[in-house]
């Protein structure tokens with residue numbers, strides 16, 4: 001077959017000049033993009049609480065939806081790669097002859113329009129990354145002197161990214177920009193007479209067909225084997241630390257690290273485009289041509305270099321990497337929740353906000369990890385120098401026995417960097433406990449941990465009822481904990497000088513403690529540096545979620561929803577927008 | 580005479596042609612123009628005006644003099660949706676050792692990513708292009724993409740509550756220009 005084509009080729013038609021390989025592939029890829037995009041558009045719903053949801057639906061529930069999205073996504077990558085290669089080709093060729101005006105300008109217009117198409121498209125899925133991206137783009141537009149602020153408002157459809165950002169970006173992405181792109185490329189056909197174009201196309205049809213087929217096939221194969229990944233739904237309160245643009249914008253992203261916004265986002269790109277557009281004139285003599293191609297190659301080279309260095313920096317940025325790990329866990333959890341309960345009418349963002357496993361770690365990373373560690377939070381997001389106890393498995397038996405171990409108590413993982421390190425507990429109580437017989441210690445640990453009524457210890461708590469009772473007696477009698485700690489009605493709150501052990505670690509206890517550790521029930525004026533969170537940086541609902549997460553009370557895998565909490569929060573979610 | 584007669588209608592035709600041409604042009608522009616008010620509507624409802632917001636009880640501020648991040652909670656309007664009591668942004672508030680209250684906008688003045696406060700280095704850091712600021716909001720480091728220091732916000736304490744004058748500034752510029 002190949003041979004025959006080749007033969008025919010060499011006999012009847014002039015060979016397709018190699019310089020046309022890229023444009024033909026580009027056109028083929030673009031057509032794939034348009035078609036797959038149209039299919040996606042049929043199922044996409046632009047609004048702040050349906051955009052992510054509809055894309056999720058496309059990816060997970062519509063037959064062939066994921067494939068369509070892959071095709072659309074990867075063909076975008078390919079068009080941008082190809083147009084870059086095309087520019088490189090132009091640059092190399094203009095060493096000998098200056099590029100012709102109209103084709104060059106059309107190519108440059110295509111570069112700009114394709115990038116704009118990609119950028120607007122990136123926002124539509126409305127995941128965390130997309131939302132942050134919209135924010136940053138809005139602010140970059142807003143930085144233009146005088147007009148900027150109003151321009152930003154018109155493009156974004158409001159002061160903050162929201163419903164109208166999505167509707168406006170949809171119109172740009174699905175209608176206006178493609179229209180402009182088609183207009184620009186049709187200019188190419190105006191400069192040549194129609195007949196020569198059709199003639200040359202007809203003559204080279206076999207070669208064009210083969211190239212198109214190869215491109216489409218490659219794209220199809222690639223899209224079958226790789227999946228695009230939708231991030232977690234945008235929380236719509238600001239940017240996230242994983243805010244990074246797609247690879248083709250990394251050069252600009254990196255540029256903004258080094259030069260002011262006006263220069264990096266506007267001056268350099270515009271000046272480069274204008275200079276490139278002037279190549280037909282600059283290239284009138286040999287020197288000009290040499291300059292022209294060196295300049296163009298230099299532009300592409302430095303873009304690659306900038307992009308790569310942005311990538312390299314991110315690879316070494318432990319905070320960024322940790323944030324990515326968190327994001328991955330979020331995505332998995334969101335998936336699990338949706339598989340269990342479906343997406344509520346108020347949308348996935350609202351759903352995520354009411355889930356302890358989604359909200360808890362975030363709140364912890366934001367408010368607690370300056371002092372506390374937790375194994376769930378990747379190292380890059382916690383402090384290297386902890387100054388409060390590690391809260392992994394808070395209040396379960398291992399945790400309690402660790403805290404009752406003098407050495408561990410005084411280590412940095414617990415109270416080593418607080419004033420309790422040499423407090424009464426460490427000086428008087430713990431030495432006595434560490435000398436205690438093993439059975440006593442076990443009983444005390446079981447009793448204290450049982451106070452928390454952790455849902456995942458319910459079984460062993462029930463089993464060890466006797467041991468726990470024994471432990472309780474030890475607490476109050478032999479070991480004299482209740483001399484300082486309040487414990488049921490044994491110690492008076494006014495006499496107690498240490499925190500309340502009644503229901504130590506229960507939801508109620510934990511929430512009250514987080515709300516106000518300085519209250520007489522807890523540390524009182526002995527508080528070291530635990531902040532009061534009540535009505536401050538955390539709302540009541542957030543404290544509830546944080547406590548539920550620390551106690552591992554969530555629905556689904558690895559969680560233990562003991563009570564109706566999880567279902568309650570879920571049904572609240574679905575009610576929120578109902579009259 | 581004959582020639583004059585022939586000329587007149589031609590002239591008239593030219594004139595009429597111009598008028599019809601103009602009318603057609605206006606008619607063609609009409610649909611474009613009619614949509615302009617809707618297109619530009621966001622400019623009119625530039626809302627998000629600066630407001631005094633109650634942030635936290637005075638007592639709840641940590642005593643270490645370091646800033647901590649607080650959400651600003653208010654009703655948020657997004658086109659047709661009203662989100663009751665939503666986070667609409669963040670501020671950093673610090674009770675200095677001297678007892679003075681300082682507040683900063685949490686948006687990086689570069690292009691608006693949210694900055695973090697790192698307790699171990701006692702400084703702010705922006706996760707986007709790595710701008711860094713000292714705990715008093717002043718830029719630090721030799722290469723800093725931020726064109727200016729963190730934007731300070733006015734504060735007051737009333738009835739035991741810390742209030743912050745929550746407002747937005749144009750980002751990416753040297754001068755601090757309020758946009759709300």
Ligand code: FES
Pocket residue numbers: 687688689690691692705706707708709710724725
């Ligand atoms: S947005 Fe903060 S450094 Fe760029």
